[in-house]
Amino acid sequence: MKLSKSQIIITGGGTGIGKQIALSFALAGASNIGILGRREDVLLSAQKFILAAPHAPELQVSYAVADTADRASLDNAFNKMHDRFGNLDILVANAGYCNNPMSILDADTDNWWNHLEVNVRGTFNTTRAFMPFSRSEEVDGKTSSKATILNISSGVGHLPATEQLQGMSAYAVSKIAAAKMIEYLGSEVPGLRVVNVQPGAIVSDMGSLDERSFLYDDRMFEACPWFYL
Ligand SMILES: NC(=O)c1ccc[n+]([C@@H]2O[C@H](COP(=O)([O-])OP(=O)(O)OC[C@H]3O[C@@H](n4cnc5c(N)ncnc54)[C@H](OP(=O)(O)O)[C@@H]3O)[C@@H](O)[C@H]2O)c1
Numbered sequence: 001m002k003l004s005k006s007q008i009i010i011t012g013g014g015t016g017i018g019k020q021i022a023l024s025f026a027l028a029g030a031s032n033i034g035i036l037g038r039r040e041d042v043l044l045s046a047q048k049f050i051l052a053a054p055h056a057p058e059l060q061v062s063y064a065v066a067d068t069a070d071r072a073s074l075d076n077a078f079n080k081m082h083d084r085f086g087n088l089d090i091l092v093a094n095a096g097y098c099n100n101p102m103s104i105l106d107a108d109t110d111n112w113w114n115h116l117e118v119n120v121r122g123t124f125n126t127t128r129a130f131m132p133f134s135r136s137e138e139v140d141g142k143t144s145s146k147a148t149i150l151n152i153s154s155g156v157g158h159l160p161a162t163e164q165l166q167g168m169s170a171y172a173v174s175k176i177a178a179a180k181m182i183e184y185l186g187s188e189v190p191g192l193r194v195v196n197v198q199p200g201a202i203v204s205d206m207g208s209l210d211e212r213s214f215l216y217d218d219r220m221f222e223a224c225p226w227f228y229l
Contacts, residue, residue, distance in 0.1 A: 003030040004056065007085040007135075009078070010035050011068060011126055012095035014042035016204030017152060019049065021092055026055040033059070034081040036066045036074075037095065060084070068095050068122030074129035087135040093123050093182070094152040096175075098206045101167025112170040119174035120181065123151065127185055136191070144191030151182040153196040 008025050012018035013035025022033050033050065037043050043063035050061050062084050064077035082088060097118035099111055127149060134147035156168055157176030165172070179196040186194030 003028050004058075006030055006089040007032045007081070007087065008034070008090040008092070009081055009088055009130065010092040010094055011066075012037055013092075014039060014046040014063070016206065017199050017202055018092065018094040019046045021094065022046065022050050022061070023053055026050050026053055026059055026061070029056045031056055031058045031060065032085040033061045034077075034085065035061065035063045036077050037063075038065060038067050040065050068126050069117060071125050071129060074125055078129050078133045082133040088130065088133050088147065089135050090148045090150065091127065091130045091134070092150045092152065093126050093178075095122060095126070096152065096206065097122075098171045102170070103167055104169050107170065115170035115174040116177065119171070120177045123178045124181060127182070131189070139191070142190065145189050146191060148193040148195070149182060149185070151178060151194065151196050153179040153182075153198050155198045155200070158198075 003025060008022075008030055010018050010022050010025075010033065013022045013033075014037040018035065018037075022035055025033055035043055035046055035050075040063075043065065047061045047063050051059070062081060064080050066073040066077035068074060078088070095118070097115055099115070102108070102112065104112070130149070131145075131147070134145060136143050136145050136147070138144070154171070154175040156165065156172045157174075157179060159165060159172075161169070161172070182194050182196055186192055
């Protein structure tokens with residue numbers, strides 16, 4: 001993929017996998033990377049971290065504070081990125097939520113449901129806010145998207161509900177629902193490329209909540225090589 005003229009936006013780009021994906025794009029020669037999240041101090045620190053790595057001379061890393069639950073804040077953030085970078089090429093829908101494991105019968109209802117709010121509704125909001133600012137072209141008098149959406153999915157959404165994964169129902173339901181939504185989006189928007197990416201088990205703020213260390217066969221990579229390639 002030619003990245004030198006690509007405008008890339010990553011939600012949840014201030015921490016964990018999102019920050020490493022941003023770093024991977026920078027190492028691969030991207031010129032414009034926007035990172036979104038709710039905490040400005042975290043985004044600022046990630047911006048410095050990414051710019052400290054070897055990168056293309058023209059690289060710009062911008063950040064915008066946005067909550068994926070709040071469509072207005074997303075619209076402001078994408079507007080800001082569009083003003084700065086022009087039409088947007090790649091969205092990495094990475095922001096997500098996973099709380100401590102809880103059984104369906106013992107779970108606090110609001111906490112269980114919050115997984116769907118962040119991982120499904122948040123991803124829904126993010127893709128809808130991104131599309132009006134994304135690159136498209138006219139083909140035979142019809143508008144065709146030239147954008148790509150990478151949704152950071154999870155293997156947990158696809159694995160059987162074995163004893164080892166007990167308590168992960170809210171997360172599993174939300175991640176498989178979001179993956180299906182992205183698949184449908186790709187079928188509904190001509191030209192749009194969509195990919196659901198399962199990153200593997202990665203130690204992060206979210207990942208570390210789960211003490212079942214057998215899950216973590218990877219340490220956090222210096223960058224995400226599967227993204228870099
Ligand atoms: N770690 C793993 O093993 C693993 C495995 C499979 C899939 N994943 C997926 O990978 C993605 C990243 O997770 P991670 O492991 O890197 O954990 P993480 O470091 O906790 O990342 C979550 C990111 O999402 C952002 N976020 C959460 N709620 C948000 C909201 N309402 N609006 C905007 N941003 C929000 C957070 O930033 P703020 O708090 O500053 O908003 C944070 O940067 C998630 O989608 C997760 O489901 C992780």
